[in-house]
Amino acid sequence: MTPPTPLLGGRTLDRATARTLPPGSRLPTIAQTFLFARHRKTFFPRLRAQYGDVFTIRLVPSSRVVVVVSRPEHIREVFSTPPSIVHAGEGNTALEPIMGPHSLLLVDDDDHIRMRRQLMPAFNGHALRGYSEMIARLAQxxxxxxxxxxxxRVHERMRDLTLEVILQVVFGVTDSDRLARLRPLVEKVVSVDPVIMLGAFYPVLLKFPPWRSFLRAQQQVDEILYDEIARRRVDPELAERNDVLSKLLAAGTWSDAELRDQLVTLLLAGHETTATSLAWAFHELARMPDELRAGQQAADESNDDYLEAMGKESLRLHPVVYQVGRRLTEPIDLAGYRLPRGTTVMPAIGLVQGDEEHFPDVKTFRPARFLSDTPPAPGTWIPFGGGTRRCIGAGFSLLESTEILRAALTRYNLTAPTTPEKSTPRNVTLVPSKGATITATPRRRPI
Structure with missing residues (x-):
């Protein structure tokens, strides 16, 4: 493993360096952390309005220095900087207690290159086409x-569905008894509250019930996953299987611990995010009759480009993940500032995608913007990040959205209250505050 870069924070930041950082909030670290965790969708725009496109916040642990950037050109610069200088793995350390130290999201340098290379065959175009029939069957x-x-609440239904896709299409678990055992355990793991995640930084908390019960659920999931990995390794029909775990085993050399961490990463990164983006898409379609009709026509005609555009616009208008983090392993010049080693740089996805400058009529759900002669400029639509760390499951997520939208829109008309739902934080994601409540009625399709 790559040795960790010392964190720039309250204990390592000298006053002279502090004066060279971008301006930012003077609230106590714990207050800034709370506002970031619970109200980032309003906290970040307020800070940008007050301090400009680049600003500094302080977060736990250790009052770490976080520089937030919100201009596409600055974010492109971060994403294009050599990954040996901007460590994404170190920027995601808060996820290690759940995902594990071998997670693709948590490793850097040679470890990241090796694991990403071994993951790629399970997510290339040929592999994705093989998953579409399974996803369509589960969606129907x-x-x-x-x-x-x-x-x-369609968000609840989407969470159930995307969990089923993970269990059957990614993990390759189809045994009904094992699925029945896994579902409630996995639900506990994916629903972990950020407060529970603090147990990794403060081990004494693990003695108390909320943390202890989560740890037990995590251990039970691990037991099943390790058993599934062991069974798959000796499966004589491994080469014929069409699930992600089997393709990973066939394409690379993995330890059991590495495989476990990739599976849990795919679970956490691909379950809540896709479910939430779909819930927002149905929420918008149910409130906009013209867009609903356009989506139904696309579903009837198998216009996958338009169905995918609806998924993209949902991710644009309602970014499920509002920001990503990178830790600097050496000083860099960015946006007119000299940022020291150990700084956490945070591209703010939500600020870019919610900017009228980049997306005219920015608050309106308009999928056609992705199919026009003047589509969004590069670097302005970044729900999957960018550069060498762009989400490896991006294609899988958009495929899943396309198949699920097709299944629903060929079958139903949708309605919902005209007042849009607000978003609320759920772990590291932003979800519909009322579950994206909709009403479905059977369609009368044209003859």
């Missing part, structure tokens, strides 16, 4: 069970 089964004429 789910939408057929939607209540008719009764309001329901």
């Amino acid at each position: 089964k789910e939408v057929e069970a939607w209540p008719i004429g009764t309001p329901f």
Whole structure:
């Protein structure tokens, strides 16, 4: 493993260097951390309005220095800087207690290159086409069970569906008894509260019930995953299997611990995020009859480009992940500032994608903007990050969204209250505050 870079924070930042950092909030670190964790969608715009496109915040642990950037050109510079200088893994250390030290999101340099190379065959175009039929089958089964004429929280249904996709398409678990055991355990793990994650920094907390019960659920999930890995290693039909775990085993050399960490990473990164972006998409379509009709027509005609554009616009208008982090392993010049080694640089996805300068009529759900002659400029739509650390599951997520939108829109008309729901934090994501409540009724499709 790469030795960690010393964190720039309250104990390592001298006064002279502090005066050269971008301006920022003077609130206590704990207050800034709370506002970041619970209200970042309003906290960041207020700071940008007060201090400009580049500003500094302080977060736990150790009052670490975080420089937030919100201009596309600055973010492109961060993403294009050699990954040996901007460590994404070190910028995600808060996730290690759940994802594990071998997670693709937490490793850097040679470890990251090796693991990403071994993951790629499971997410290339050929592999994605192989998953589409399984995802479509699960999507059809789910939408057929939607209540008719009764309001329901579509976010909950999407979370159930994307979890099923992870368990069956990614993990390759199809045994009904094992699925029944895994579902509630995995739900506990993916629903972990950021407060629970603090247990890694303060081990004494692990003695108390909320942390202890989470740790037990995590251990039980691990037991099942390690058993599944062991079974798959000796499966004589491994080469014929069409799930992600089997493709990883066939394409690379992994330790059990490395595989476990990649599976949990795919679970956490691909479950809540895709479920939430789909919930927001249905929420917008149910409130906009013209866009709903355009989506239904696209579904009827198998216009996958338009269905994918709806998924992209949902991620644009409602960024599920509002920001990403990188830790500097050496000083760099960025946005007119000399940032010292150990600084955490944070590209703010939500600030870029919510800027009228880059997206005219920025608050309106308009998928056609991605199919026009003047699509969004490079570096302005970045829900999957960028550079060598761009999310390896981006194609899988958009494929999943396309198949699920198709399944629902060919079958139903959708309505919802005209007042849009607000977002609320859930772990590291932003989700619909009322679950994206919609009502579905059967379509009368043209003859």
